[in-house]
Amino acid sequence: MKKYAKYLEVKISDIEPEGWLRNYLITQKNGMTGHLPETGYPYDTNCWGKKEFQDGGVDSWWPYEQMAYWIDGVMRCAHLLKDKRLIEKAITQIKFTVENPDEDGFLGAPFMKNRDANNQWPHAVLFRAFAAHVSATEDLTLAEAVRKHYLAGTASYHTERETVNVESMVWAYNLTGDKTLLNNALKAYKYFMAHLEPKGGSPFALHSYTRPKDHGVTYNELCKLGAVLYLYTGDEELLNDSVEAFRKLDKKAMLISGVNSSTEHVQGRNPLDAHETCDIADYTWSVGYLLMTTGNAEYADKIEKACFNAAPGAVTKDFSAGQYFSCPNQVLATNNSNHTKCADISPRMTYRSAHDTDCCMGEVNRVMPNYAARMWMITPEGSPVATLFGPSRFSFKAPNSEQIVTIVESTDYPFSESIDFQIRTEDKTEFSFFVRIPSWCNSAKIVINGKKTDIKCKKGTFVEINRTFEHNDTVSLLLPMKVKISKWPKGGIGIERGPLAFSLPIKEKRTIDKKWQRQTKRLPAFEMRPLSPWNYAVLPDASQFHVEYHKPYGNPWTVEGARITITVPARKINGWETLKLKEVDNFGKPAKGNWEHTPDLPKDDFIKDNIESSEEFISLVPYGCTTLRMTIFPKVPAKS
Numbered sequence: 001m002k003k004y005a006k007y008l009e010v011k012i013s014d015i016e017p018e019g020w021l022r023n024y025l026i027t028q029k030n031g032m033t034g035h036l037p038e039t040g041y042p043y044d045t046n047c048w049g050k051k052e053f054q055d056g057g058v059d060s061w062w063p064y065e066q067m068a069y070w071i072d073g074v075m076r077c078a079h080l081l082k083d084k085r086l087i088e089k090a091i092t093q094i095k096f097t098v099e100n101p102d103e104d105g106f107l108g109a110p111f112m113k114n115r116d117a118n119n120q121w122p123h124a125v126l127f128r129a130f131a132a133h134v135s136a137t138e139d140l141t142l143a144e145a146v147r148k149h150y151l152a153g154t155a156s157y158h159t160e161r162e163t164v165n166v167e168s169m170v171w172a173y174n175l176t177g178d179k180t181l182l183n184n185a186l187k188a189y190k191y192f193m194a195h196l197e198p199k200g201g202s203p204f205a206l207h208s209y210t211r212p213k214d215h216g217v218t219y220n221e222l223c224k225l226g227a228v229l230y231l232y233t234g235d236e237e238l239l240n241d242s243v244e245a246f247r248k249l250d251k252k253a254m255l256i257s258g259v260n261s262s263t264e265h266v267q268g269r270n271p272l273d274a275h276e277t278c279d280i281a282d283y284t285w286s287v288g289y290l291l292m293t294t295g296n297a298e299y300a301d302k303i304e305k306a307c308f309n310a311a312p313g314a315v316t317k318d319f320s321a322g323q324y325f326s327c328p329n330q331v332l333a334t335n336n337s338n339h340t341k342c343a344d345i346s347p348r349m350t351y352r353s354a355h356d357t358d359c360c361m362g363e364v365n366r367v368m369p370n371y372a373a374r375m376w377m378i379t380p381e382g383s384p385v386a387t388l389f390g391p392s393r394f395s396f397k398a399p400n401s402e403q404i405v406t407i408v409e410s411t412d413y414p415f416s417e418s419i420d421f422q423i424r425t426e427d428k429t430e431f432s433f434f435v436r437i438p439s440w441c442n443s444a445k446i447v448i449n450g451k452k453t454d455i456k457c458k459k460g461t462f463v464e465i466n467r468t469f470e471h472n473d474t475v476s477l478l479l480p481m482k483v484k485i486s487k488w489p490k491g492g493i494g495i496e497r498g499p500l501a502f503s504l505p506i507k508e509k510r511t512i513d514k515k516w517q518r519q520t521k522r523l524p525a526f527e528m529r530p531l532s533p534w535n536y537a538v539l540p541d542a543s544q545f546h547v548e549y550h551k552p553y554g555n556p557w558t559v560e561g562a563r564i565t566i567t568v569p570a571r572k573i574n575g576w577e578t579l580k581l582k583e584v585d586n587f588g589k590p591a592k593g594n595w596e597h598t599p600d601l602p603k604d605d606f607i608k609d610n611i612e613s614s615e616e617f618i619s620l621v622p623y624g625c626t627t628l629r630m631t632i633f634p635k636v637p638a639k640s
Helices: 020-028 034-038 061-083 084-099 123-136 141-150 162-176 179-195 217-225 225-231 237-255 279-295 297-313 359-363 367-372 606-612
Strands: 016-018 376-378 384-386 394-399 404-411 418-424 429-438 443-449 461-469 475-478 483-488 492-497 498-507 508-512 525-530 537-538 546-549 566-572 581-585 588-598 616-621
Touching: 016 020, 016 367, 020 034, 020 367, 034 061, 034 359, 061 084, 061 123, 061 359, 061 367, 084 123, 123 141, 123 162, 141 162, 141 179, 162 179, 162 217, 162 225, 162 394, 179 225, 179 376, 217 237, 225 237, 225 279, 237 279, 279 359, 279 367, 297 367, 297 429, 297 498, 376 394, 384 404, 394 461, 404 429, 429 475, 443 461, 461 492, 492 566, 498 537, 525 606
Parallel strands: 384 429
Antiparallel strands: 016 394, 376 384, 394 404, 404 418, 418 475, 429 461, 443 475, 483 492, 492 498, 498 616, 508 525, 537 566, 546 566, 566 616, 581 588
16 A cells, blocks of 8 residues: 655664663653552553443543553553563553454443443554554554454544544554555544534634644644544645644644643643643654654654653653643642642642543653654655654664664764764665754754765755665764744743753752652652742843753753753842732632742833842753753843
């Protein structure tokens, strides 16, 4: 069958993360990824491993969705690490479902067949774990089981999130060749787009100029489907649906962390707008399809920014706890500090392994494994493409040859400006090698075996290097990073460099919330309060910023182990303090209590009246190194 992608996914087993990336995945395994069932319901239910109904409380599909997120993360992490015990843990979660279909082929608990309950959305999540296992093993048993499941005719798959099953239908079509799956997927998508009642940001209205207002996860999941269907139809209108949807999301709701605001619905770009941790996984996964279909390097830039900022910034650095809502500006993370309009009397901004809703702590396990699995791709002709950067090695069969070639990528990127790709092959072999030039880099250079080349490195493109490669040939990519001051609403500024945003880390007083029952010694529930000043305005003059590199020490995603810091001139603003409230407005209903929130940026007049005259220098670290932080700063006012 014909595929219309510019780049194709490769077998997950052909990619080996190394360096800091491998260590990150190992830390995941030793934290929530490997031990989330210890926190209790729903992760201790093994709900996909039985036919009995598992009560989800509000919606019956909830535990199935959340378990499926976690299973997918475990499966990908396990195969990337080639960890047999972790692979077995993931397989155990899906084995019963596959081996016990209904007579019609349907997979899962019988209650999920209810056509009117939107209960089959979790299948779309679970089947991604199937896809990961098939990618690693090439065992098509799971693909055949998915084919039979969708041909059982138990749902129309055109009601909101159930439509996301289009993704799995197309995956099964690709592996089994059963065109009925593709036809049903097209039918479901087109019906959904034509009949869903219009809302400002609903997928069928995505060509408008209004800001999306949908549930963030729903928007990210649904808006990729046009690109998914384009892969096997070549229908440009379908692809354009997705391109326009994410163009609008970037323009109206993108935060400095690289992820759209979503609490729970899409918000704006203000300093206190936050995102669900779920959206880190869903946004990056969805944009990956746009990278594959368009070949546009900008989408790879977006994935990197989200995975290098929002992802590590939403978890503790030992991966034992994470946030439900995470924000660029958060000076405290306590049970009464959630400053978002959604669930504002909940501890959703605290770091813990279990929240009142468990989707985010399932989803967070998907982010970095998904990143690693899509670091390398191939063209339809079989040429290797370095799409996302990081220490790794990738093996492939050279086009028009039987030779197995391995490319070893050595780098400390995103902390380093240089990336070395060493070619390992038995004999000389000719092929094209494509490398990405990020859109933020104006002066990239390619060096081969230590010698400069005249290869043009236009930013925001993929550069083709065609040559007869010999064993140990080295292609070096040099990506000079300049400090950039970005502008944000309410007069805010951010400091960015390459794919990284930089934050002022706030020293914290970390205590364990002993009242929270769903925690273990390994996976605790924390409250964090500030122990260092954060109330600074920054002088918006990049010429006075100082970039300093540090020798590798420990975990690079910690304040202590930060590989790079930026020192900037700043002045304190007196009276700019946390907001202490006696009651908050929870969905229109006042809720009494002692609430303390991160404040918004102060207004210009307040700054002028309260800013200190003395200047000091503050040290910023990569956003992903922090838990408590300030990332969007007010400006030091110009002298009058």
